Amino acid sequence: MKSKILLPLLLLMLILPQMGYAQQPAESNAGPDNDYGIESEKLYPGWLVLEMLAAAESELEEAADEAYAEGYKAASLRYAPEEGYWKSIAESAVRENSVFPDRIISGLCGFALGGIAMGIYNFARH
Numbered sequence: 001m002k003s004k005i006l007l008p009l010l011l012l013m014l015i016l017p018q019m020g021y022a023q024q025p026a027e028s029n030a031g032p033d034n035d036y037g038i039e040s041e042k043l044y045p046g047w048l049v050l051e052m053l054a055a056a057e058s059e060l061e062e063a064a065d066e067a068y069a070e071g072y073k074a075a076s077l078r079y080a081p082e083e084g085y086w087k088s089i090a091e092s093a094v095r096e097n098s099v100f101p102d103r104i105i106s107g108l109c110g111f112a113l114g115g116i117a118m119g120i121y122n123f124a125r126h
Contacts, residue, residue, distance in 0.1 A: 038044075
């Protein structure tokens with residue numbers, strides 16, 4: 001019987017001092033002196049909220065464009081020495097893999113001119 005009473009009594013003695021140390025809930029310090037001047041307890045009209053969101057969105061787009069430009073510039077500077085090499089490789093690949101290389105075009109033009117000349121010759125003969 002003593003152990004049934006002793007255990008809850010010991011647990012109660014352990015919990016009570018800890019409850020005395022419990023902190024009060026911290027209140028929000030987001031008064032008008034915060035970075036944005038927004039009072040957390042105040043209700044703002046919808047037009048003001050939309051205006052603030054539009055301003056934030058435009059600033060975000062501007063910052064993203066600037067970051068993209070900086071990254072592009074950094075990459076351009078980094079890979080500038082290799083640009084000439086890769087450009088020559090691309091141009092040679094286009095020349096080699098074109099549908100009608102210069103030799104074939106020249107041959108087709110010569111064949112066409114020969115055919116026209118033969119047609120004029122045969123037409124003039126009759």
